Amino acid sequence: MNTTDGWFADVDRDDPDAMATAVREGHADEPRDWPAIALEAGFADDEDDYYDAVHEATMAATRAAVTERERADDRQLVHAVRAMDDCSRTANELAERLAEWAGTIDPEAGTGVAYARELARGETDDALEEPVVRSLAARVADLADEADDLRAFVERQTPAVAPNLAALADPVLAARLISLAGGLEELAKKPSGTIQVLGAEDALFAHLRGHAPSPKHGIIYTHDAVRGTHPENRGSAARAVAGKLAIAARVDHYSGEVKPELEAELAERIETIQARTAGDDGGADDE
């Protein structure tokens, strides 16, 4: 099909799949009088028949496109991000066990997942020829690889599920928030004050029992705008970030439109907050 042809140019009126694909994937530079051209080409018997075909094809094409976009749903993301965390936590735990064991054989033994990878590749001392140690190291390396793959999956899928949230936070943080809330809808229904302390439940309940200060931030601590702000103003930054993330989650859940202005608004607010410490004298602020 070239760019001056209609969607029906290369398809058979009796082939619904091909018609739907042509609607989804085709394009043209300029519209033309497609009904007349289709009749001339013998694609349809009359105008009614042509419009029936358009209805059939657009319904099938759009249904397929919607299903495809929605298959990338938030439940998948919740599972993926939890599996990712489980894999890396287990890899770290086993790497510690391994380091302890290897240390009894080779006093020069290293620690951590990086050392486990070395060991698995057989780049270490000959004293560590013991097959069970090497095999354990291989398991650790595999688990760490699995965690990396899952992270790549999360980074790919989050922008499809929650475009605004993924743009405002990084995709992994966005997925973690969805996971902590229990889903995108649940996150969209949470007030921003709750989003601010998601992941800091222990500190929050200690505070509510009355023997601790209120937590300033939960998992959103990993957001650059929070972490990059002077501790004195981190509470303000966390509040601003949580507020915009709450809006982003609602837009993603209820409308699905992309709103680039959210990012600009947050950047502007964070700049104001960070300017307070940069000025050192505190300066005037609207809070």
Add this chain to the structure above:
Amino acid sequence: MEVPTMSELPTGVTRHTFDGTDRLATRGEPVYGEPTDGAWRAWNPNRSKLGAMLELDMDTGLAGGETVLYLGAASGTTVSHVADFAGPTYAVEFAARPVRDLLDAAESRPRLFPLLKDARKPETYAHVVESDVDVIVQDVATRGQARVALENRRFLADDGRLLLAVKARSEDVTREPAAVFADVREELSGGYEILETERLEAYHADHLGIVARPR
């Protein structure tokens, strides 16, 4: 040109009494839980910018039976009414979630054609949507609403109409709506002659209804 004191409603749209109040109505399968009476279904101007434009007696030029390109169909609230009184109606919407509802509305309307496409990229649907449509209805909540109208001008017949609802808050949340509307009109006049404008305030905050024809 004569100035009608009251614009005629298009054929297929009428005022019908639902529970004692007169409301706009079209005939078709109900879509969003609106009140019905026999075959008639009420058209709620608070949920539909085109409904508000008709309610405010704007001269939309709609007569019934037109070929329509509807940009920003969302879940199909308004476009279902349009398909009830118009001819072939192409409904473009970019967000997947509302399109699921749009598909339901299109199920019972054989001349309503749903398209999951981006109204800012007409070349992705120009192979389906025919040229010389009679009406473009536009209600997209993105920045650059005038540009969307200009980009899609290629579909419109020379004597066709653009019925545009501009949402000020989509262009810039912080600016005065009046200033935003002035900019939109200015940009729009690069390709359209504006025939009539009206604030839709009574039904939709910070919206401007525009009737225009290609220049």
